[in-house]
Amino acid sequence: MLDGVRVVEIADELAAHAGLLLAGLGADVVKVEPPDGSVTRRIGPFAGEPSPDTSLFFWQHNRGKRSIVLDPDGDLTILQDLVGTADVLLLAGRDAAPFAAELDVDALRARFPDLIVARMTPFGDDGPWAGFVGSDLVHLALGGPVMNCGYDPRPDGFYDLPPIAPAAWQSYVIAGEQLVIGVLAALVHAQRTGAGQELSLAVHEAVAKSTELDLMNWVMRRAPLNRQTCRHAAEKVSNVPTIAQTKDGRWIVTMAMGAKNEKQILDFLAAKGMPTDLGDDTSTETGRNIPGSSAVSDRSARVMDLVARFVRKYTYEDFPWLEAQDAGVVCSPLRKPHENATDEHWRARGSFAEVEHPEQGRSHTYAVSKWLSTEPAWTVGRRAPLLGEDTRTIVAELATRTTGVRTRARADVRVFGRHELSVHGKPFPLAGVRIFDFSWFLASAGGTRFLTALGAECIKVEWKANPDTRIAAMAPVGGRAARDAATAPLPGVTDPDMGGQFNNKNPGKRGLSLNVRHPEGLAIARKLIAISDIVAEGFSPGVLERWGLGYEILREIKPDIIYAQQSGMGTDGSYGRLRAVGPVAAALSGVSEMSGLPEPAMPAGWGYSYLDWIGAYSFATAMLAALHYRDRTGRGQWIDASQTESGLYVAGGAVLQHSVTGRPWVRTGNASVTGDVAPHGIYRCAGTDRWLAIACQTEEQWRALAAELGLPKDLTLAQRLASPDLDHQITAWTSTREPYAAMERLQSLGIPAGVCQTAGDRCDTDPQLAHLNWLTEVTGTKIGTWPLAEFPVRLSETPAHIGGPIDRGAPGYGEDNEWVLGELLGMSSSEIARLAEDGVI
DSSP, X not given: OOTTOEEEEEEOTTTHHHHHHHHHTTOEEEEEEOTTOOGGGGOSOBSSSOOTTOBHHHHHHHTTOEEEEOXXXXXXXXXXXXXXXXXXXXXEHHHHGGGGGGOOHHHHHHHOTTOEEEEEESSOSSSTTTTOOOOHHHHHHHHSHHHHEEOOOOTTSOOOSOOOOOSSSHHHHHHHHHHHHHHHHHHHHHHHHOOOEEEEEEHHHHHHTSOOHHHHHHHHHOOOOEEEETEEEESSOOSSOSEEEOTTSOEEEEEOOSHHHHHHHHHHHHHTTOOOOOOOOOOOOOSOBOTTOSXXXXXXXXXXXXXXXXXXXXXTTTOOHHHHHHTTOEEEEOOOGGGGGGOHHHHHHTOEEEEEETTTTEEEEEEOOSEEESSOOOOOOOSOOOTTTTHHHHHHHHHHTOSOOOOOOOTTOOOOOTTOBOTTSSBOTTTTXXXXXXXXXXXXXXXXXXXXXXXXXXXXXXXXTSOOOOBSSBOBTTHHHHHHHOSSOOOBOOOGGGBHHHHHHSTTOEXXXXXXXXXXXXXXXXXXXXXXXXXXXXXXXXXXXXXXOOHHHHHHHOTTOEEEEEXXXXXXXXXXXXXXXXXXXXXXXTTGGGSSSSTTSOOOOOSSOHHHHHHHHHXXXXXXXXXXXXXXXXXXXXXXXXXXXXXXXXXXXHHHHHHHHSOOOOOOTTSOXXXXXXXXXXXXXXXXXXXXXXXXOSHHHHHHHHHHHTOOTTOOHHHHXXXXXXXXXXXXXXXXXXXXXXXXXXHHTTOOEEEOOOHXXXXXXXXXXXXXXXXXXXXXXXXXXXXXXXOSSEESSSOOOTTTTTTOOOOXXXXXXXXIIIIITOOOHHHHHHHHHTTOO
16 A cells, blocks of 8 residues: 555654554555664563564564664764655654754755654653653553543442553554554645655643543533443443353453343343343433443343353353354453454454564464455565664665655646645645545544544435434533533433534534435435545445445446445454444454453453544544555555454554463553563552552662652562562552652652543643643534544644534534535535435435
8 A cells, every 4th residue: 555655763662553554554664773773672572582683572563664773873874865765754762862863853854845754752842741751551541541441449439449551552552553644644645745744743642532431521511430340431330241251261241232232132142041031121212322321221230130141151162152143242252362363254354464483483473454455455574674684775775776766646646626724724635535424433433533634525424214323422401601610510411413422523524414225315325426535434244235335336436436444343254244342342352351450350451442443543544545545556445444453453462472472461450561660550649549650661760769769779670570569668658649749759750650540630630731732622513612632643734623624513413415415416405405305315
């Protein structure tokens, strides 16, 4: 997809995942390292004895890249020449520091005006926390995921255990996924115009925007959420978990998707001989709820209790989850990550590959793909480079200038004119791109959300018989005035046009209500597709085909159309018809099993649909890469993306570790997964359910912490890791202190520390997020003006705007029928009125 694009990467763990994604999409990623190698070569675990060439972290995040070793004191001319051949310069953290004098962004852009410089920092270039020291644990704490994740409280509501940080390296995965979206948008713009630009992203901001229901529930109703064991954090802790244990100690997740689905569950259990007489269902559901957004009723709790009893009758291997799925039960085993590597469905899709390590005389298993495509999609590439392995080759290339020519669009590529300027007074990178959008749920609708923020005109299609999930984080009774005055949670309205979560995942889109099953509705869809660039959808496989809009038909309508499809498991393969929402995708992919206290404890998993966001990032990446590819080749494509597959990819490090060592992933609670950082944990502070994350990554940081707490400074890492009392000693210090004061004190000493922030903290207290303007006020026609999470990457020449080219919140149902049908298709008002009367719109 990115053939011909060169990326020069000078980046540590902050942006290594971003470089991996670009290499996987086909870019030539050249990793610049100092003579002693990237600092990430010293991150464990290792394949055998620790060395620069045996770090499994480095292997996982640098597959497909090339390595050139340059001396910061003597090879700067080579560095400048290398940057001169690049389309993208990727900069982050400690690896870039030795070359800082030669990497002045203003000077680089003056010398290379078509260069894209993409920078990632922990907290931003300036602001009150810009000098803070970060770590994966600290970013997950300050950014919000931690306070959504962990175990149920006691019956009296007291949390006797700390929140549990999701494992591992997820803050940098989140930031890398988001940065790549910005890079691809900049590449599309550069290919069309020849103009480069500077991009910047703060890990803290990226993570703070990657939680789910907590943010909009706080923004709209001032309602805090409470973490629960391996299921969505919720306003009220539910009585029954969504995971149940098999009789041999493994776990199964089941999601009840409303009253209709509960009946399917009961029918399946009855067919299996379980007593299921719960009386008549008195549910009065009127709309589709986002999973985890509604309270669990007594009846629902009883249904889940029956499921738990049923699960306990089976061993893990014998549990009939595929049979249950066929009966409409949304369920999955909680797999360990490596168990997917032998699954026939994922093998058939090429989700994993065996990559040769010639110096070891064997191959290892890697997660290598997030989607299938009718055009080139994912490149496996060779194993991660040995230190300096490609130095001679790259230097020789620079001497002959045979590679690295910046890509350009075809001469006939369209340069778009409508909606050229954003509210920032600058052009959008995707100005003029049109998306015909059948997406729903966050995993697909979130993907088109980002393209809309980048300037694409997005027509969101719904039909009243099966509308998108609009019921969650509802606007408060009394509107914005009531919210501004609130000191406690407010009741929400029931109007589906006023859902805060829907507003946050669909801003800037046009709303079209269209019955595609009606012949006239289908004809209208075909006309709109003919003037669109992308058809995006998030249905179960086969829905568009049944409507008469399969890929072959779409190609007849528009030969270069990009058809981007996001489903739970992917269309190709044996799981195509399985139902999946975020928690099911997380369970099957192995992500849920990775976080929590060590066995035999229950997994803590994720407290929200994490793979909805990761799926959304992947979906946006797929569409942007396809646009770049089409501009260069003139060819559209069909993208068969999978939400669960995006989870396989981010769990790839655990799969590789098992392949190399034979050991499955072991949960470690909040302790370091690499086993070489101590202390590394979350500690109780003064106040109710207040916690502080601390991670001493260096001996210098440990000595500073020990001096502050009055602990022995000469404790070795091995002694700290083995100490049963160290966490208690730290808690004795933190438990008497206000969390922000403790954080500020430790950060002033250079110690990575971060408050475990709630959505309320992020919105009302966090000065760095406020400085970064992480939320943008956008007005929706009916819902009014509310802050929404802004596009996370700052683009200097083509800044995004979450309100899109129309600068508006999410559409009401069918809000833009007249504009779409009248403005785009030239229909008269009387024609449009007749379509409404006939049930077409």
